[in-house]
Amino acid sequence: MKSPITVNYDGDLFPFDVYSRPLWDWCKELLMDRSIVSQFEWNAQRLWKYNGVKQKFVQFYDEPWTADDWWTYQVSTN
Numbered sequence: 001m002k003s004p005i006t007v008n009y010d011g012d013l014f015p016f017d018v019y020s021r022p023l024w025d026w027c028k029e030l031l032m033d034r035s036i037v038s039q040f041e042w043n044a045q046r047l048w049k050y051n052g053v054k055q056k057f058v059q060f061y062d063e064p065w066t067a068d069d070w071w072t073y074q075v076s077t078n
Contacts, residue, residue, distance in 0.1 A: 044071040 003018045031037055045066050048057045061067055 041065045044074040046071055 001020050001022075003020065005016050005018055007014045007016060041063070043065070045063075046059060047062065047066050048059055050056075051058045064070060
């Protein structure tokens with residue numbers, strides 16, 4: 001979808017075309033694509049690594065599905 005906007009900068013007007021697409025339609029399109037849907041991560045994960053300094057395991061986060069809120073939600077709905 002194309003939406004024209006005009007920006008006022010230093011007394012001058014600059015026109016721009018902003019392109020977007022409905023997020024829900026894009027999500028449905030991704031889910032219907034067999035070549036990538038198998039690459040999605042559907043389950044929450046907790047990741048740990050050994051911290052030699054404190055000599056214990058510490059949790060770390062590197063993707064949205066490793067976050068505590070994602071884990072809490074998934075555990076509460078099972």
